[in-house]
């Protein structure tokens with residue numbers, strides 16, 4: 189987008205937000221934000237006193253009252269503007285998503301016959317055919333064929349991805365386009381419940397509910413408001429008993445200055461902007477609660493392959509054991525991989541080619557393919573002559589061979605340990621009770637992992653790497669990447685066990701996953717980040733989906749969550765500290781109005797009582813728009829422990845919040861005093 193068009197779009201958003209600020213004045217909307225609702229009530233009262241001075245006996249104060257009314261009115265508008273501006277960003281995104289949601293015609297397969305129906309008529313369980321160039325009419329699982337799919341409508345990433353049945357790349361999203369070949373898809377969502385529908389309602393904030401943290405803070409703000417309301421309301425009678433006359437607009441100004449309007453005005457903008465930062469990052473959070481939970485995480489469970497390492501575990505070498513010939517090992521490795529569609533399996537066949545090892549495909553004729561399973565940690569082929577070929581994790585193959593009474597070659601342990609200490613994954617190859625040797629799978633730790641785990645440690649987050657790999661490989665990678673702990677030879681259910689154990693200690697746990705195997709653990713975790721490339725069940729179990737399918741993004745999501753909580757804490761501290769300072773400006777002024785001898789109380793040396801009150805009120809109003817950029821962007825974030833952060837923020841925003849209004853009110857008073 190050109191700079192011009194971008195600023196035009198930003199300008200549109202500001203205009204839209206200004207309009208929204210007025211629409212949000214409706215008391216039915218305002219009541220949801222009790223602090224600002226009180227300000228609105230005060231505004232109405234002062235307006236009435238300005239319009240009907242005869243009735244209230246305030247003829248001599250029309251100018252002052254009108255000014256108070258205008259400032260109060262702006263205060264409410266500023267708060268509404270903050271919220272509208274935060275909501276606006278999501279709306280723009282929702283609009284572009286709606287573009288990709290247009291109804292299309294779908295080729296529904298019924299008993300082998302194609303019937304063309306609108307996509308809105310598709311229901312869960314229907315089967316559709318999608319050919320090259322067509323839009324996939326709904327969310328589903330590929331049950332036949334293979335195609336490359338352009339998912340840019342939802343991910344913004346234009347490179348097509350391969351979708352095929354079975355395995356972890358079988359889920360497709362409605363609204364994306366098949367760019368080559370043909371697939372058959374079983375629809376998995378009813379109309380209105382699709383992934384894009386959920387995305388739209390999330391980014392539009394339609395389903396935005398207050399999070400537990402927000403509710404707690406809101407309760408605090410309401411309590412403060414009530415306390416000050418009671419104080420100010422009782423001030424009137426007490427003063428008149430003492431024969432001191434306090435004007436109602438002055439009391440309302442005092443009240444508005446004392447109640448936490450700054451945070452009250454910015455609270456929902458902070459929450460919306462935090463969610464929005466996650467969305468901008470191409471992660472779709474199903475609730476604000478999930479984002480906040482990310483900010484409170486104590487433990488992070490990470491996969492080794494694909495998360496910490498690049499994940500394209502490639503066969504790089506065949507290492508025979510005992511007196512086995514290289515060609516014999518290669519051949520059986522190839523047989524076990526002939527129909528193994530995992531990256532590992534395919535890489536074995538490629539290594540055969542590059543090494544020029546001859547391979548007689550007839551060996552596998554009529555054989556039954558045994559797919560890789562995380563439970564068995566093996567894959568292979570049952571041959572038509574009764575022979576059984578397997579490759580897999582060394583300990584799994586060793587047990588399999590031993591169960592058949594086979595002997596373990598002397599040099600197997602030494603050779604597989606060698607691979608493992610280099611951080612590689614050894615796969616053993618066996619035919620029946622005989623082990624032929626090892627396949628050396630190479631994988632590399634992603635660059636910068638050590639620094640990221642170091643950051644997590646400084647935030648007080650413990651990282652645990654869970655891997656199906658052997659303990660030696662796991663230890664090597666764990667050391668190289670700098671994770672705190674690891675669990676090797678883990679099966680899917682072990683992940684849930686780790687999560688439950690941590691949660692039982694009162695910790696909040698985050699994890700990433702993509703497979704159907706991961707779904708229960710994703711649901712169990714407090715923050716479950718599923719990969720968009722993953723299966724539908726994983727995406728449904730998780731409370732976040734990464735559209736770029738980069739599992740290591742969980743680290744940034746945690747940072748965004750922390751930043752959201754910090755921003756809210758910092759602005760709350762700032763707001764309450766501010767109010768204390770305004771107290772010193774306005775209370776002396778009020779009493780000076782009644783008892784001029786009390787001038788000694790005017791510690792700030794403000795021009796006159798009326799200009800002091802107006803200056804405090806103006807400061808109270810303009811601090812809201814001044815803080816909007818901070819509320820939207822979030823406070824600067826440095827990884828450190830929660831305790832240190834708290835101390836730092838109390839210092840900056842607490843002490844700063846006391847000092848800033850003194851300076852601000854004094855400066856405003858210098859100008860205002862020229863008129864008042």
Ligand SMILES: Nc1ncnc2c1ncn2[C@@H]1O[C@H](COP(=O)(O)OP(=O)(O)OP(=O)(O)O)[C@@H](O)[C@H]1O
Nearest residue numbers: 492493530560562565566567579580581655656657
């Ligand atoms: N295609 C395959 N055929 C046979 N064995 C495999 C295959 N892929 C992996 N293995 C073996 O099974 C083990 C477990 O693999 P899996 O992908 O389940 O690990 P994981 O639990 O996802 O953890 P990680 O991804 O960190 O390895 C691997 O360490 C490897 O020894």
Ligand SMILES: [K+]
Nearest residue numbers: 444445447449
């Ligand atoms: K205030």
Ligand SMILES: [Mg+2]
Nearest residue numbers: 491493494656
């Ligand atoms: Mg894996």
